[in-house]
Amino acid sequence: MFDVATVQRASTLVVASAVAALCAWGVGRHERHRATPVRSEACTRAAVHEAIDEPAAHEPVAVRAAPLPVPFEPGAVRAAPSTIPVPFELGATEFAPGDFVTIDAVEGTTDRFVVGGTYRVRGHYELASRDTARLLLSVTRTERGVEDSVPARLDIVRGVGTFDLEIAMRSAGYPHVTLYASDTGAPFSGVYFGHGDGLLRDKPWRYAAR
Numbered sequence: 001m002f003d004v005a006t007v008q009r010a011s012t013l014v015v016a017s018a019v020a021a022l023c024a025w026g027v028g029r030h031e032r033h034r035a036t037p038v039r040s041e042a043c044t045r046a047a048v049h050e051a052i053d054e055p056a057a058h059e060p061v062a063v064r065a066a067p068l069p070v071p072f073e074p075g076a077v078r079a080a081p082s083t084i085p086v087p088f089e090l091g092a093t094e095f096a097p098g099d100f101v102t103i104d105a106v107e108g109t110t111d112r113f114v115v116g117g118t119y120r121v122r123g124h125y126e127l128a129s130r131d132t133a134r135l136l137l138s139v140t141r142t143e144r145g146v147e148d149s150v151p152a153r154l155d156i157v158r159g160v161g162t163f164d165l166e167i168a169m170r171s172a173g174y175p176h177v178t179l180y181a182s183d184t185g186a187p188f189s190g191v192y193f194g195h196g197d198g199l200l201r202d203k204p205w206r207y208a209a210r
Contacts, residue, residue, distance in 0.1 A: 091192035092203035098128025137165040141173035174200035
């Protein structure tokens with residue numbers, strides 16, 4: 001095994017030899033053009049002396065590992081879908097005494113409720129008929145054998161408040177915001193909204209929990 005000093009000295013001699021050869025080649029060119037030739041030995045000795053007797057100081061070099069590339073994951077970065085206002089009308093309503101739900105604004109990825117769209121509904125409410133309830137933004141589907149849209153929910157207490165909920169429509173139907181009893185899950189107050197064929201204007205049933 002060779003120690004570090006031996007390896008460094010061997011490397012220095014190689015460099016010195018290369019410098020001397022280059023210097024000799026340059027001296028030969030000068031001798032052909034000058035009356036007084038220059039001795040290449042002097043150049044060689046100077047180069048070797050400089051390389052061996054006065055080597056450049058070697059300082060430890062910090063070696064840093066290159067950062068590993070971040071693997072690309074398709075779909076990992078997605079731009080938020082743009083939304084536009086969705087016109088709507090109020091349809092069938094039914095409220096327990098003192099309760100109300102008002103739809104203030106609807107925005108979505110399309111200008112009407114369609115399967116595959118995502119919709120944000122904002123509004124306010126007052127709960128007076130009981131102490132607690134669950135407010136749901138949901139869709140009463142009009143097709144059989146299809147997946148239900150997952151409701152967006154908000155637990156509320158007696159008094160006045162606001163809601164800001166979002167739902168993805170997985171099936172055709174009638175959107176509505178309805179209040180459900182916290183203990184039984186039965187609906188007792190609510191309002192349907194939408195546009196055209198997507199609006200339930202008259203509700204042929206009544207809520208059981210009043």
